[in-house]
Amino acid sequence: MEDTVGMECGVFSAIDFKRRHIFPYVYWGMRAQNHRGHQSHGFITFDSKFNVYRSLDLIPKIKKSDVQNWLRKLPGSVGLGNVRYTTSGRLNEDALIEGTQPTLVDTGKSKLAISFNGNVVNTVQLRKELCNAFPDFSYECDAELICRKLSSKLLEGQRLESAVKTCMMETEGAFSVSGITEKGDLFAFKDPHGIRPLCSGCSSSGDVCSFSSETVGFDINGFEYRFEIEPGEFVLATESGFERKQLVPKKELALCAFEFAYFARPDSRLNDKYVYEVREEFGRNLGREYSDLAKDADMIISLPETSDDAALGLHEETGLRWERCTRRHRYVTDRAFILLSRERYSTIDRKINIIDHKLVGKDIIVIDDSIVRGDTTRVVVEKMRKLGARKIHLFITYPRIIGPCFYGIDMATYGELIGSTHKPDEIAKSIGVDSVNYQSLESFVKATEMRRDDLCFGCATGEYPTPLAQRLANWMYRRFQNGHKETGRIYEMDVENTV
Ligand code: SF4
DSSP: OTTSSOOOEEEEEEEETTOOOOHHHHHHHHHTTGGGOOSEEEEEEESSSEEEEEEESSOOOOOGGGHHHHHHHSOSSEEEEEEEOOOSSOOSHHHHHHTOSSEEEEOSSOEEEEEEEEEESSHHHHHHHHHHHOTTOOOOOHHHHHHHHHHHHHHTTOOHHHHHHHHHHHOOEEEEEEEEETTOOEEEEEOTTOOSOOEEEEOTTSSEEEEESSTHHHHTTTOEEEEEOOTTEEEEEETTEEEEEEOSOOOOOOEETHIIIIISOTTSEETTEEHHHHHHHHHHHHHHHTHHHHHHOSEEEEOTTTTHHHHHHHHHHHOOEEOOOEEEOTTOOOOGGGSOGGGHHHHHHHHEEEOGGGTTTOEEEEEESOOSSSHHHHHHHHHHHHTTOOEEEEEESSOOOOSOOSSSSSOOOSTTOHHHHOOHHHHHHHHTOSEEEEOOHHHHHHHHTSOGGGEEOHHHHSOOSSHHHHHHHHHHHHHHHTTOOOOSOGGGSSOTTTO
């Protein structure tokens, strides 16, 4: 469900080799991906100089009368956009504005702009290193780390490709990046594990080349999807198409499995499959795995909107009616986490409407994508009980979340995750349902048609694809079990010598 956990960032960039305004493409590419970050947004275009616009909140609508103003503010035929949900840096308003992407670093000798999605794990080490190179450096976001890291290598005289290669070798974490050089070249690259999605596409004439976190960024612009950037790959957009170079050996691919369950838009493609089709299969899997419960239930209810596709699959598999009695108030977009705790319950109430008389005396299966903290689910369940539901069984498409994420998802500590301390029957008791039933990891993998080893399931298994993240997780877990207070984003703290 949307309120459960904060997302990371969305990236879109494009270059028009016929030298027409690029901003409209970048704007729509980002509008299509606003679900990936609600806290801030920004655009940078290039027309012999960099033009920057950054702001908080959702990407605004542009009135017809304002179009020329925007084009004047952001001229040029190369552009980058970003939407962000903060998973690094400070969280006050000034810091949010400071950390809004895309990031532009001007060293006096070189300029470089990037848009970034992911999270750096060896933050402390890189910060120390970069403070030596740039004494004025104040860290507000990981995009700045990556941009400074690249800039420091350019200052040393490295070419862009070798700067990116150094960055790939010396940075641990998830980073899917697109950038513009001071010559106006557009490029993109991905970390050696390919944890976050980033793909390439272009207009049918080939005049416009583009990079996007999700394929919906291309669809909205009428572009054709070309390929997903490989882990450790560097791609340059050129007049004759994309130049691809494998800069470092691909490590084991570890695409975030949570993208399939929750983050990505259902009409995006991951691993060449539409996400909604994978989610439908999740629902069918749950129907097969828990057929005993399904046969005694009266109806399926989905929590709008990320579990709607799984609900359809569950309905197809079991023949149970999918009762569409939960609806989202379409224009209530405030997210629960930004409100005061005393407002939390009423906000969720305001966002989801449940039609009451449908539930009276019924045994229902509520299908959802994940349980992170359990708060939202608890509130919705409480509401369903009040409306007369008799039995409530929760079917969850993502396996039980037992550990934090170090790669850009807002799950930083063990203590905040109900699944790290509670088994499914204990979660059921705490949330107030009759049972909690997770899709098995094996079924989840099968539905994605990927290899198990090509997916990151760190938060569900405790096995992380990168070494420092694994050490941090082990260290955090030991301390958590010994009753130490957890401090939040541990990868931003100077604990590397301790673990
Ligand atoms: S730890 Fe979980 S949320 Fe984070 S990248 Fe891996 S699968 Fe995704």
